[in-house]
Amino acid sequence: VCLGPRAAMQGRTWTLQRHFDGFPKISDFELKLELLPEPQNGEVLLEALFLSVDPYMRPYSRVRMKEGDVMIGGQVARVIQSQNPSFPVGSLVVANCGWRTHTVSDGRTLTPLVAGWPEDVPVSFALGAIGMPGLTALYGLEEVCQLKAGETLLVNAAAGAVGSVVGQIAKIKGSRVVGCAGSNHKVAYLRELGFDEAFNYKTVASLEEALKKASPEGYDCYFENVGGQFSSAVMPLMKPFGRIAVCGSISLYNDTIPQTGPFIHTHMIFKQLRMEGFLCNRWAHKDKESLQRLLAWVKEGKLKCSEHVTEGFENMPMAFMGMLRGENTGKAIVKV
């Protein structure tokens, strides 16, 4: 494919104007215009269709970005100009371009949509259940928890992108699933998804008692999305040889002063617990096959996906902050 000269193209970006201090504020972001070079040999021009807002952007901003950088993040994009035969015009890709409407990419870090993506499955699912959050759920359960049929699993932030997939895969595997989420609407959603027990952790009188009631025999596995005080309530309820997959700790991401809680050593020792932190990219070599498994479950109706869609690229910071506040049921995404 060879393209003639074109008019210089402008994209929009959101930059980190100032490092977050505590909960992000709208003034921490800045919307900017970016002039895009013409794609050269091997390059493509991408146009974002859907962008992802994810919790990791909050802690990673501190360690991976400097002020003025474009916010990090993934998107589903369409190739609108191409000098790369692997990605012809019109093809859809998942790309880590950051908060950008348009990007020139050399193609090396682009992932085509899963082969055989059906017409009736929204492409935005590639940012959710059939994407990074889905893989995170799968690897956390299979590689870290090594969840077995008949075991009882606890997951928090359960109505979110990762948590909702965790619970459903655990059901597919024949486990008993308890989920916690932050609104009654989310709790109803968890029941719809087939969770055995679900409750609103914000309105129960005692989190300890609610967790005990939901599984009087305790928990074999704990898929940790929240950390902090929530985890302190769970530790005494783990069963011997329990496993804890530490996926996220969203209740700590906005700390200015680190929160503290009781030490967990005594529980760890006497119940011989295993606790492991993980990042989903550890198993990137399995992603292709894993995404096919996730897609198959979606097609079979075993894995249901919900999305919380914010319209308009200009609203990305609001979508991001809303997700951190718990406004989303299912995956929080932005439609450009």
Added chain:
Amino acid sequence: VCLGPRAAMQGRTWTLQRHFDGFPKISDFELKLELLPEPQNGEVLLEALFLSVDPYMRPYSRVRMKEGDVMIGGQVARVIQSQNPSFPVGSLVVANCGWRTHTVSDGRTLTPLVAGWPEDVPVSFALGAIGMPGLTALYGLEEVCQLKAGETLLVNAAAGAVGSVVGQIAKIKGSRVVGCAGSNHKVAYLRELGFDEAFNYKTVASLEEALKKASPEGYDCYFENVGGQFSSAVMPLMKPFGRIAVCGSISLYNDTIPQTGPFIHTHMIFKQLRMEGFLCNRWAHKDKESLQRLLAWVKEGKLKCSEHVTEGFENMPMAFMGMLRGENTGKAIVKV
């Protein structure tokens, strides 16, 4: 073997008079006389030679004992009467009889000394490096840490029964070993044992800085004997994919109000750490072979053992409390 009638025999015991509240006090214990039945068919009468005082007695007293019970614990004992051909008079056994000078046992829970125990190896080592603490060190390193040559290991309470074996086995395995202990005398002992770095955690200006200086690249493995604030200093210094074997948390055993510290989730996730609590009896099926390995290292001079011996059964509580205070270099034992 058939024995004629004998005069009723009296043994001495130490009981838990009152549950410990904070650091144990002498008034929490009571020395008692116990009348022993004559050994019947299959039974033996044991006389304790050496008794063990171990940290676990402090937390286990609360969950496994009621007031008035004989203190739990192991001993090396000699069979002085026998109605059991497997344990003839004169044979030496390791036995979980509690704090008792004499015990009638049906033999089922007795372990003979490791086969081929050499004349010149003190039998009391069966309570230390060639016994439960040695096994704990071995399993913690091999099964939990999965320590590899070239890796850097940190161990605390390093001059103690478990810690001193941990460091030496890690050296045998070709690792770099950093040890912390609570006196200059202990630190000198660690250097003698071949630890690469050792320091007195009580006298350093900053534990964080001392740990950093001892291994600027951080730690691959952390053998945790202490827990609490010590662990909070280590977490930021773990290397990616670091492993933490949670063996003990002696700094927490005497808490009346649980101590608190910063949550560890963020370290666990972003460095993908694995932390596992364990009890040495998990691998009891390997004990026989493992004790032979430990004995072989002792015979080859690769595993040196020190003992802190308190004389007199009547001094058991003092020995126990002294060990909790850190008076022991090497294994704390009592010679009857």
